[in-house]
Amino acid sequence: MTPDQLNHALDAMAAAAGDDPNLAPGLITVESGHWVDVLSAVRATCAALNDGLRHREIVIHVGSQQETKVLTRAEAGELGAPYRDLEARA
Template identity: 70%
Template sequence: MTPNELDAALDAMAAAAGDNPDLLPGLITVESDHWVYVLSSIGATCASLDDGLRYRDIQVHVSSALGTKVLTRAESGERGAPYRNPRERN
């Protein structure tokens, strides 16, 4: 997955979710080598330890034990919480 493919996947998932917040993007998981060589350029930020690493307000988990994919809020359970809606930000 390239940065452009990640953005397209997030946009498609958000559009398909409609009014169901459980179907919104909830967590981005990235295999560590994929992070180092491909996705580290996406501009993810970490404002605090509680927030964790986030891209487009979606939590990002990087690990050698994870595959690179986007999970819905329902699929991610508590791992992606607290969820944020960028449209609600000031």
């Protein structure tokens, strides 16, 4: 997944969710081998350790057992909390 594909996926998911917060983007999972190509290019941030790594206010989990994809809030459950509104692209 390229940075543009990630941003398009987030935008499409947010648009499709409409007024249903359970369908909004809730968690980005990234296979550790994709870290440099995807997340460094989108400039993921971490404002505080307890806030976690985020892109456009969506929590990111990186790991060797992860698949690179975007989950809805319903799919992510508590793993993506605390949820915030999707930040506009910079």
